[in-house]
Every structure is written in structure tokens, then in C-alpha cells.
Amino acid sequence: MQALWLENQQLELREVPKPNRPDEALIRIRKAGICSTDLELVKGYYPFTGIIGHEFVGEVVDAPDKSWIGQRVVGEINAVCGTCEACMNGRPTHCENRTVLGISNRNGVFAEYTTLPLKNLYRVPDSVSDEAAMFTEPLAAALEIQEQIKFQKADRVLLIGAGRLGQLIAQTLALTSCDLHVVARNSHAQQLLAARGIKVIADSDVQSQKWDVVIEATGSTEGFTLARRAVRPRGTMILKSTYAGDMSVNISSIVVDEITVLGSRCGPFEPALRLLETREVDPSGLISDQYKLGDAFKAFEKAAQPGVLKVLLEI
Amino acid sequence: MQALWLENQQLELREVPKPNRPDEALIRIRKAGICSTDLELVKGYYPFTGIIGHEFVGEVVDAPDKSWIGQRVVGEINAVCGTCEACMNGRPTHCENRTVLGISNRNGVFAEYTTLPLKNLYRVPDSVSDEAAMFTEPLAAALEIQEQIKFQKADRVLLIGAGRLGQLIAQTLALTSCDLHVVARNSHAQQLLAARGIKVIADSDVQSQKWDVVIEATGSTEGFTLARRAVRPRGTMILKSTYAGDMSVNISSIVVDEITVLGSRCGPFEPALRLLETREVDPSGLISDQYKLGDAFKAFEKAAQPGVLKVLLEI
Numbered sequence: 347m348q349a350l351w352l353e354n355q356q357l358e359l360r361e362v363p364k365p366n367r368p369d370e371a372l373i374r375i376r377k378a379g380i381c382s383t384d385l386e387l388v389k390g391y392y393p394f395t396g397i398i399g400h401e402f403v404g405e406v407v408d409a410p411d412k413s414w415i416g417q418r419v420v421g422e423i424n425a426v427c428g429t430c431e432a433c434m435n436g437r438p439t440h441c442e443n444r445t446v447l448g449i450s451n452r453n454g455v456f457a458e459y460t461t462l463p464l465k466n467l468y469r470v471p472d473s474v475s476d477e478a479a480m481f482t483e484p485l486a487a488a489l490e491i492q493e494q495i496k497f498q499k500a501d502r503v504l505l506i507g508a509g510r511l512g513q514l515i516a517q518t519l520a521l522t523s524c525d526l527h528v529v530a531r532n533s534h535a536q537q538l539l540a541a542r543g544i545k546v547i548a549d550s551d552v553q554s555q556k557w558d559v560v561i562e563a564t565g566s567t568e569g570f571t572l573a574r575r576a577v578r579p580r581g582t583m584i585l586k587s588t589y590a591g592d593m594s595v596n597i598s599s600i601v602v603d604e605i606t607v608l609g610s611r612c613g614p615f616e617p618a619l620r621l622l623e624t625r626e627v628d629p630s631g632l633i634s635d636q637y638k639l640g641d642a643f644k645a646f647e648k649a650a651q652p653g654v655l656k657v658l659l660e661i
Numbered sequence: 662m663q664a665l666w667l668e669n670q671q672l673e674l675r676e677v678p679k680p681n682r683p684d685e686a687l688i689r690i691r692k693a694g695i696c697s698t699d700l701e702l703v704k705g706y707y708p709f710t711g712i713i714g715h716e717f718v719g720e721v722v723d724a725p726d727k728s729w730i731g732q733r734v735v736g737e738i739n740a741v742c743g744t745c746e747a748c749m750n751g752r753p754t755h756c757e758n759r760t761v762l763g764i765s766n767r768n769g770v771f772a773e774y775t776t777l778p779l780k781n782l783y784r785v786p787d788s789v790s791d792e793a794a795m796f797t798e799p800l801a802a803a804l805e806i807q808e809q810i811k812f813q814k815a816d817r818v819l820l821i822g823a824g825r826l827g828q829l830i831a832q833t834l835a836l837t838s839c840d841l842h843v844v845a846r847n848s849h850a851q852q853l854l855a856a857r858g859i860k861v862i863a864d865s866d867v868q869s870q871k872w873d874v875v876i877e878a879t880g881s882t883e884g885f886t887l888a889r890r891a892v893r894p895r896g897t898m899i900l901k902s903t904y905a906g907d908m909s910v911n912i913s914s915i916v917v918d919e920i921t922v923l924g925s926r927c928g929p930f931e932p933a934l935r936l937l938e939t940r941e942v943d944p945s946g947l948i949s950d951q952y953k954l955g956d957a958f959k960a961f962e963k964a965a966q967p968g969v970l971k972v973l974l975e976i
Contacts, residue, residue, distance in 0.1 A: 432893075432894060437894060437895055440893075440894035440895060440918070442870075494919075555757075570912070578747075578755075579747060579755035580755060585912060585915065585916050586916070587916065588916050588917065589912045589913050590913070592909040592910060592911050592912075593910055593911075593912050594907040594909055594910075595907060595908055595909075595910045595912075596907050596908075597900060597904045597907075597908050598706060598903040598904050600900065600922070600924040601900045601901070601903050601904075601925065601926060602924065603755070604809075604923070604924045604925060604926055605923075605924050606921060606922070606923050607915070607921070607922040607923075608919070608920075608921050609915040609916040609917065609918060609920050610916065610919060611916060611917055611919055
């Protein structure tokens with residue numbers, strides 16, 4: 347089968363054998379999405395070799411439990427052991443022995459087929475389109491924030507970044523009663539937010555040390571610096587993006603201002619699918635372009651352009 | 662009066678006028694302590710000019726309310742406005758208009774006299790010696806950790822650093838039911854901990870990614886690196902020390918491991934004084950040396966030596 351292979355920070359379309367893992371579900375990929383983590387992987391943020399891609403919707407074509415065959419599914423990207431300390435203590439996404447779809451020791455979804463354990467799969471409700479279902483994984487990641495902290499009605503919340511992930515974070519936070527403002531530079535991103543009644547604020551209007559919670563979703567040093575400036579003493583900075591390389595940070599100011607800095611990664615699939623089913627979150631409008639797998643290089647080029655939201659691969 | 666003056670990172674013993682602020686209590690300093698923050702101020706961590714020093718026990722010699730005269734007191738170091746947003750929201754130590762004793766816009770205590778607002782003062786119980794009372798401020802800072810997070814019985818807690826502040830943190834954490842281990846290099850520091858039944862662990866024995874809570878109290882890059890290595894995914898790193906300069910940090914790993922990084926500074930005086938009165942915390946044994954104010958340079962040299970705990974100035 348054709349697959350998009352990453353090795354030594356080089357992408358290559360190559361023919362690879364169809365996966366053969368009888369202990370896992372064999373999934374034919376229908377749509378897959380390019381995420382900023384994919385772009386970072388190509389930049390070398392983590393030394394992965396194999397088929398990349400982890401956002402997908404597909405159809406089960408074989409499985410240890412045959413009742414799954416024909417089901418349209420999305421999949422939790424962390425394949426876990428179930429027996430390590432993290433798994434036994436309710437932190438399966440931090441499994442010490444995990445493999446991660448298209449990110450770590452497990453081939454991903456920019457290919458005709460992938461495999462995942464059955465326990466990773468979630469059936470997609472019929473009313474949710476392939477395009478919408480493809481957003482389940484990043485939407486779950488957006489919801490992880492609300493697993494970590496509870497928002498209060500009076501909370502002044504600043505979201506920095508309104509890209510692929512930022513838009514989903516904005517939509518999920520808008521469902522809480524916090525006072526949300528989003529820093530969005532791109533006019534299309536601003537329009538998408540405004541259309542949902544979400545307040546947009548310019549960088550230059552962000553007050554220093556005033557925001558109870560600041561969420562950084564740009565993955566840039568500039569975004570981190572703005573977040574640090576905006577958060578109030580004893581406030582919380584939530585970091586939603588991975589950054590290639592180390593960053594120079596003034597740790598003393600974090601001590602003096604008693605800031606909480608909180609890393610945030612993968613989140614829960616079930617509420618993500620529910621929000622797509624009820625249309626409380628609507629990712630239509632977040633798709634910038636769609637390419638065939640054979641045009642994956644063009645798709646990656648497009649996804650790397652500023653202001654571009656989700657780029658899909660049709661497999 | 663004689664005072665230890667800091668200007669352009671240079672310490673100088675100089676004659677300065679006795680302070681004259683009729684709206685505040687005039688306090689004759691009895692004992693003062695040298696803190697790592699004082700050493701950092703001399704290194705330039707914050708551009709303070711004036712009399713340094715903030716840990717003290719003294720006697721009120723004049724005050725707007727005369728009933729305070731003759732009282733032996735310790736003092737909260739943040740002098741606050743009471744009307745800004747931070748003050749009005751229960752975060753007075755983060756007052757936007759604060760001055761900080763011997764640290765920011767307010768002359769400190771390495772002098773014959775200082776002044777503080779009456780609301781900053783706490784009477785010292787008769788049973789608490791001058792030497793013990795002098796530890797109230799750093800002990801309050803140690804207790805701030807327990808204001809920020811609640812320790813559970815099963816929590817594996819690693820404290821890195823058993824110096825001036827580390828010893829007090831160790832004693833306060835030992836009063837909780839957490840499973841505490843302390844990284845202490847100096848043999849005297851190890852003995853002090855062992856004498857109180859507190860477990861000591863060598864750097865090389867610290868397991869990676871195993872500790873629920875890690876407290877960094879060395880203020881060194883090395884300590885920060887060990888803390889980052891030791892904390893488990895979804896664990897908490899508490900930073901108790903200020904660091905001169907910026908530090909290079911791998912932010913992505915904090916995101917991927919969903920670490921909470923929490924800065925921690927000044928804490929509550931009342932429980933600190935109670936713990937000294939009940940002797941549940943005993944700072945005797947933490948005093949390395951005592952000097953006259955005229956020998957302040959020698960005192961600072963001594964305090965900067967590795968393994969040295971608290972150095973007092975007798976005023």
C-alpha cells in the first residue's frame with residue numbers, strides 16, 4: 347500500500363506492506379488530518395521513523411471481534427499496556443510502555459490502512475460526517491483543558507492562537523461561562539470566531555498581568571512570551587502546543603508571581619464525539635483544503651502556510 | 662544609624678538617618694537572618710537599591726498605636742495597598758503597589774531600625790526565643806507550599822535541597838502524612854534530617870518520572886534539571902527558589918508529560934509562629950553562625966559558602 351513515510355526528517359511516499367496484526371483492528375483510512383505535531387515531527391521535534399499521521403476516520407475491515415467489521419471509527423492515538431503504574435492509576439495516556447499512532451513506535455494513518463487495538467476505537471454516530479469525525483482527536487485534546495481545570499463564571503480567560511487547535515479550544519471554552527477572549531491575527535480566523543459570538547482581542551490590547559487563565563496554542567516563543575505577560579499573579583498558563591527545541595524562560599518571575607504552568611496533551615474521545623453529534627462544536631469551516639494521499643507533499647506545504655487551518659488527506 | 666546598603670550590586674556599611682515614618686511602627690532590630698534571596702540580590706537578580714534584609718525579630722519602639730510599644734515582633738515583608746485588584750481578591754502578597762522589605766522599594770532590616778505598617782506585625786509568644794522567631798518568615802514561605810497543594814497520604818514527595826529553606830520545608834512536610842524523601846548532599850544537612858526521622862536520598866538513587874510532587878529548593882539549574890527528571894507525568898514541580906538569569910527549558914516535554922509547574926513564594930505567618938510555639942518545627946541547629954552588623958561582609962561571605970545554613974546578624 348502507499349504510505350507517507352518519515353525518516354531523518356524527510357517525508358517520502360513509499361510502498362509498504364499492508365499491516366498485519368491479527369490482535370488489532372485493521373482500519374481502512376477514509377480521511378486523515380494534518381496536525382501541527384506532524385509539522386513539528388518533520389522539523390525534528392521527536393525522532394520518529396515510520397508512517398506519520400494520527401487524526402483519522404476510517405472503517406474497520408478486519409478485527410479480532412468480527413462485530414466491528416464495517417464500523418466507521420475514530421481512534422485514541424495512545425496504545426497502552428494496561429499494567430504499568432500510570433495505567434493502573436488512571437493515567438493511560440501516560441502509559442510507560444505506550445506507542446503513539448504516527449508519533450512514537452507505531453505507524454500512523456497517512457496510508458491506506460492502519461491498525462489499532464479495539465479498545466482504542468470509538469464508533470462514529472451516523473449523523474457525524476467523515477469530515478467532522480476527523481476532528482475528534484484534536485477536539486478531545488481541546489477538551490483536555492477542562493479535564494485539568496474547572497472554569498468559573500468570572501474567570502477572564504485568554505486564548506492565544508486561533509489556528510487548527512485554537513479554533514476547537516475556543517469553541518469548547520465558549521460552552522463554559524468563562525469570559526473568553528481570543529488573540530487571532532488572521533482575518534479568516536477572526537471571522538470564524540466572530541461568527542460564533544466569540545470575542546477577539548488584538549495582541550496590543552492584551553492587558554499585562556490581568557488574565558486568570560491564559561492558554562497558549564501557537565507553539566511559538568512569541569505566543570509563550572505574550573502568555574507569560576498576560577497571566578495575573580497566581581494565575582494559570584496552559585500550554586497546548588509542542589515546541590521544537592528548548593526555550594529560555596525567566597523562572598524567577600514564575601516563582602515571584604506564583605504562576606501555575608500546566609502542560610496539556612491528549613483528551614477524552616467520548617465527550618468530543620458527543621459535542622460533534624449535538625453540533626455544539628462545529629468544525630465545518632475549519633477545513634482549508636483537501637488533497638489525495640499522492641499529493642501529500644502539496645498538502646504539507648499548504649498546512650505549513652500561515653493562516654491555513656485543517657488540511658485533509660483523502661486516502 | 663549603621664546600615665548595610667546595596668547599590669549597583671555592591672554592599673556597603675554606611676551611616677543613614679534613622680527612619681522617620683510616623684504612620685508605621687518603628688522597630689529596633691534584635692536579630693536578622695541572611696536568606697538566599699539576599700545573596701541573589703547582590704548577584705543582581707533584582708535591581709534593588711537600599712538597606713537589604715527581610716528576616717528579623719525586633720522590638721517596637723514607637724507606633725501610631727502606642728499599645729504596641731515594647732512588643733517583640735516579626736513582620737510580613739509585603740507592605741500592601743489594600744485597594745488594588747490583588748488585595749481585594751485575597752492575594753495581598755501580590756499587591757500591585759506593594760513594597761517589599763529589603764527587596765523592593767522599602768528599606769530592610771540589616772540596620773539598627775526599620776519600619777513596617779502595624780498590620781504587618783505579629784507578636785512573638787514569650788516561649789519563642791529570638792533565634793527561633795527570626796525563622797518565622799522563611800518558615801511561612803515553607804508553609805506556602807501547603808497553602809497551594811494538599812498532600813495525600815500516598816504521595817511520593819521529593820524535596821531537592823536541604824539548605825536554609827529546604828530544612829524548614831522538610832520539617833513542615835514531615836508533619837503531613839506524605840512519603841517524603843530529601844536530596845541533601847551536605848553531611849551536616851543529612852544528619853539534621855536523619856535526627857528528625859526524615860528520609861534522605863542520594864541524587865543517583867532518585868528514580869526518573871516516579872515522584873508525584875517534587876519541590877526544588879536549591880535555586881540551581883542542576884536542581885531544576887533533577888526535579889524535571891524526577892517528577893512523574895501529570896505530577897507537580899514546585900519551585901521555591903529564585904534563580905538569577907533565564908534558564909533553558911524543554912517546554913515540549915512539560916506539555917507531553919502534562920506537568921504542573923508551580924511557583925511558590927511568601928506564606929502565612931500565623932501558622933509559622935504556632936509551629937514554633939508548639940516546637941513542632943524546631944529551627945535550633947539550623948544556625949551556622951552569628952555576626953555583629955559591623956561584620957556583615959564576613960557574614961555574607963559565610964552565608965555564601967556551600968553547606969552553610971542560617972547566618973544571623975546581631976544588631
